[in-house]
Amino acid sequence: MTVPLTRTLYTATANAVGGRNGTVATDDGHLAARLAPPRKRVPEATDPEQLFAAGFAACFGSALAEVTGDSGLDTTAARVTCQVELGTTATPAGYGLAVTLSVAVPGWKADDLLPYLHRADAVCPYSQAVRGNIPLSIVALDAGGAGGDI
Known part of the structure; x- marks a missing residue:
């Protein structure tokens, strides 16, 4: 829609x-x-995929700051890594994208970050633009590198 x-x-x-x-x-x-x-x-x-990855990472970081700011939490040091894969698909177009966002905030555990990533995904314009069109994975990471998907 x-x-x-x-x-x-x-x-x-x-x-x-x-x-x-x-x-x-x-x-x-x-x-x-x-x-x-x-x-x-x-x-x-x-290349265009790098430009898209840069825009998505920055936008998602801002969305995270917006949703955590409502709770008085500081995520200004969040590191959002956006990986954009270009590949082939079984569609008439023949090509497609897949995106993985990995997010870490110093001092935060992945489990504590996950609810905020859900909220950031709901308000991020890039997330909204790709939702239902391409595979999107969002991974919360903690300082030890462990994480969980949403």
Whole structure:
């Protein structure tokens, strides 16, 4: 089900030229990158999956800060790692993505973090955009590296 916006808060615009072998830049000039396909390790180039991973990780971190801030908890030191996999699918398109978010907050145990990750997932715009479209795993980690999935 498509959920329409009731009010636009911000609009980001980027222009790509040349696809995966080209360039991408935002209209404000703050981001400009040379692109290369993921398996071609071109020096000083990135790929669309890395850009998506960076955006999702940052957005999810902000969503976590929002939901924990309501409880007076501080997650400003949270480390959100977003892994985006590009692969083949058994669909007419032939390609798809899968995402894993791994989250650790210094001083927090994975079990204590899990309820907040559920809440962050519910409010994160990136989570909402991919929900039901691609596999999304969210893993809470504690200082020892142990974790649990949601």
